[in-house]
Amino acid sequence: MINTRLANWLPPVVLFVLVIVIWDLGLLALGVQSFLLPRPTVIWAKLLELWPTTLARGVAFTASEALGGLAAGIVLGTAAGLATARWRTAQETLVPIAIGASTVPIIAFAPITLNWFGYESPLPRMVIVAAMVFFPVMVNTVRGLTEVEPAALELMASYAGSELQTLRKVRIPNALPYWFTALRIAATLSVIGAVVGEFFGGPLYSLGIFITNQTGISDYPSAWAAIILACGLGIGFYVAAVIAERVAVPWGSARETAR
Amino acid sequence: MTDVGAAHPGASTPAPDVGRAVVHTTGVEKTFGTGPTAVKALEGIDLEIGQGEFVSLIGPSGCGKSTLLRLIGDLTTPSAGQILVNGKPASRARLDRDYGMVFQAPVLMDWRTIARNIELPLEIMGFPRDERARRSGELLKLVELEGFGGKHPWQLSGGMQQRVAIARALAFDPKLLLMDEPFGALDEMTRERMNLELMKIWGQTATTVVFVTHSIPEAVFLSTRVVVMSPRPGRIARIVEIDLPHQRTVETRELERYFELVTQVREALRRHEPDTTTMDELEAARIRAEGLG
Numbered sequence: 001m002i003n004t005r006l007a008n009w010l011p012p013v014v015l016f017v018l019v020i021v022i023w024d025l026g027l028l029a030l031g032v033q034s035f036l037l038p039r040p041t042v043i044w045a046k047l048l049e050l051w052p053t054t055l056a057r058g059v060a061f062t063a064s065e066a067l068g069g070l071a072a073g074i075v076l077g078t079a080a081g082l083a084t085a086r087w088r089t090a091q092e093t094l095v096p097i098a099i100g101a102s103t104v105p106i107i108a109f110a111p112i113t114l115n116w117f118g119y120e121s122p123l124p125r126m127v128i129v130a131a132m133v134f135f136p137v138m139v140n141t142v143r144g145l146t147e148v149e150p151a152a153l154e155l156m157a158s159y160a161g162s163e164l165q166t167l168r169k170v171r172i173p174n175a176l177p178y179w180f181t182a183l184r185i186a187a188t189l190s191v192i193g194a195v196v197g198e199f200f201g202g203p204l205y206s207l208g209i210f211i212t213n214q215t216g217i218s219d220y221p222s223a224w225a226a227i228i229l230a231c232g233l234g235i236g237f238y239v240a241a242v243i244a245e246r247v248a249v250p251w252g253s254a255r256e257t258a259r
Numbered sequence: 260m261t262d263v264g265a266a267h268p269g270a271s272t273p274a275p276d277v278g279r280a281v282v283h284t285t286g287v288e289k290t291f292g293t294g295p296t297a298v299k300a301l302e303g304i305d306l307e308i309g310q311g312e313f314v315s316l317i318g319p320s321g322c323g324k325s326t327l328l329r330l331i332g333d334l335t336t337p338s339a340g341q342i343l344v345n346g347k348p349a350s351r352a353r354l355d356r357d358y359g360m361v362f363q364a365p366v367l368m369d370w371r372t373i374a375r376n377i378e379l380p381l382e383i384m385g386f387p388r389d390e391r392a393r394r395s396g397e398l399l400k401l402v403e404l405e406g407f408g409g410k411h412p413w414q415l416s417g418g419m420q421q422r423v424a425i426a427r428a429l430a431f432d433p434k435l436l437l438m439d440e441p442f443g444a445l446d447e448m449t450r451e452r453m454n455l456e457l458m459k460i461w462g463q464t465a466t467t468v469v470f471v472t473h474s475i476p477e478a479v480f481l482s483t484r485v486v487v488m489s490p491r492p493g494r495i496a497r498i499v500e501i502d503l504p505h506q507r508t509v510e511t512r513e514l515e516r517y518f519e520l521v522t523q524v525r526e527a528l529r530r531h532e533p534d535t536t537t538m539d540e541l542e543a544a545r546i547r548a549e550g551l552g
Binding site (some may be wrong): 047078151152154155156157158159160161165169170176249251 | 265327332333334353354355356358359360362364366368369370380381382384413437508
C-alpha cells in the first residue's frame with residue numbers, strides 16, 4: 001500500500017523539482033532578463049518577503065471570495081438541478097436561464113458587479129464565481145439524478161416506494177459521483193473567477209489587483225509570487241474536493257480499482 | 260403508475276370465482292404505441308396460476324412474455340382485460356407489496372453492502388433495524404452467502420450477485436415471486452447450480468413463482484407448468500403440465516420423462532415459429548413506446 005502510494009507520488013514530484021532546477025539554472029546560464037521570466041529562487045525570495053505584509057492578506061481575501069462564490073453557486077446549482085430533474089415546468093424555465101448565465105462573459109460582467117457592491121467588498125467576485133460555478137453543478141446534478149438504471153426505478157415501484165424514498169435511496173446516491181465531478185471543476189473555476197474578477201477592481205492587497213499593479217511598475221518577481229499563490233489556492237481547493245469525494249463516495253474509487 | 264382498476268370498469272370488483280388463484284388474467288391485451296405504428300404485443304391472455312405453483316413463461320423474443328410478467332407486477336398497464344393478483348387488481352397488489360421481483364440484471368446498489376441491499380425493501384416498508392438485520396442474516400444463509408453481508412456488490416461474482424437479488428426479493432416474505440430471466444446472463448454451469456438452489460428455496464418458502472425464460476431445459480426442470488407463447492401478437496400457444504416428481508434434484512435431468520417434456524415444449528415452440536422481420540418491428544415499437552434506449 002505504502003509502496004504503491006510512493007510509486008504514484010514519486011514521478012510527479014521528481015518532475016516538478018527537475019523543472020524548477022532547469023528553469024533556474026537555465027535562466028542563469030542564458031542570462032535572461034528578470035522582467036521576461038524571473039528565476040524561481042528570486043520569486044520564492046519575493047514571496048517570503050511579501051507574505052507577512054501583503055500576500056497573506058491577499059490570499060485570505062481572494063480565497064474568501066472564491067469560497068463564498070463557490071458555496072452560493074453549489075447551493076443554487078444543486079437546488080436548480082433537483083427542481084429540474086423533478087418538475088418539467090422547472091426544466092422549461094430554469095434550463096434557458098442556466099444556459100444564459102453560463103454564457104455571460106465574466107469580463108463584461110465584472111464592471112457591473114463592481115457598480116452594484118463597490119470596490120472594497122468581496123461580493124462582486126462572489127457573484128462572478130457563483131455564476132461560473134452554477135452551470136456545471138446544475139447540469140451534473142440533473143444527469144446524476146436522472147441517469148438511473150430503469151430497472152432500479154422499477155424495483156422501487158415493485159416495493160411501492162414513494163417518490164421521496166426513491167430520491168433518497170436511489171437517485172441521490174446515484175448522483176453523488178456526478179456531483180463531485182462538478183465540485184472538482186467548480187473548485188478550480190472559483191479561484192480563476194475570483195482573480196480575474198479582481199482585475200477590474202478590488203482592494204489593493206487582493207491577488208488580482210496586486211498582480212496588475214506590480215506588472216504596472218515592472219516588479220515581475222512580485223507578480224509571479226502572487227500568481228504562484230493563486231495556483232496554489234486552486235490546487236488546494238481541488239485537492240479538498242477530491243478528499244471530500246473519497247470520503248463521501250467510497251464506492252466510486254473502490255469499484256474502479258476492483259474492476 | 261396509474262390505477263388499472265380505474266381505467267377498466269369491472270376490474271375494481273374481483274371476479275367471484277377466483278378462489279385460491281394467485282394470478283388471474285382474463286382477456287389481457289397490450290398494445291405499444293398508437294396509430295399506424297402501434298404494435299399489439301399481447302392478445303387474449305387468459306391465465307390462472309394457483310397457489311404454490313411454479314409457472315414458466317417461454318417463447319421467442321418478442322412474444323410478450325416479459326411484458327406479461329410486468330403486467331402482473333403492475334410495472335406497465337394493460338390496454339384491455341383484467342389482471343387480478345391475490346383476488347385484487349394488480350395495481351392494488353403492488354401497493355400492498357404482494358410480490359417480489361427479480362430482474363435479469365441483479366440491480367444491486369453499489370453504495371450499499373450486500374446485507375443492506377437485501378434490507379432495502381425492508382427499509383422502505385418501515386421494518387425496525389434489528390428486524391431488518393435478523394432477516395438479512397437469515398436470507399444470506401438461505402442463499403448460501405453467509406459471511407458476505409459486509410461486502411459490496413462489485414466484490415461478488417455474477418451468480419452471487421443474482422443470489423443476492425433473490426434474497427432481496429424474498430426479504431419481506433412475499434407469497435408471489437416474479438422472475439424475469441434471472442439467470443439469462445449467467446453461464447450454463449452457474450445457471451444449473453442456480454436452478455437447483457432456486458428449487459431448494461422454492462421448497463422451503465412455499466412461494467408461487469412466475470418465471471420468464473429463454474431456456475427450454477430450465478423451464479422444464481423448474482416448473483409445475485410451462486406456458487408456451489407465440490409472437491405476433493403474443494398469445495398463449497400451449498400449456499405443458501410438468502408431471503415430474505415434486506422434488507427436483509440433479510437426477511431429475513436424467514429422467515426419461517424429463518426428456519419427453521423437453522421435446523414436447525420444443526415442438527410446441529417450433530410449431531409457432533415466428534418470422535424474424537415482424538419480431539424486430541415489435542421490439543422497435545416497444546422501445547419507441549416505452550422510451551427505452
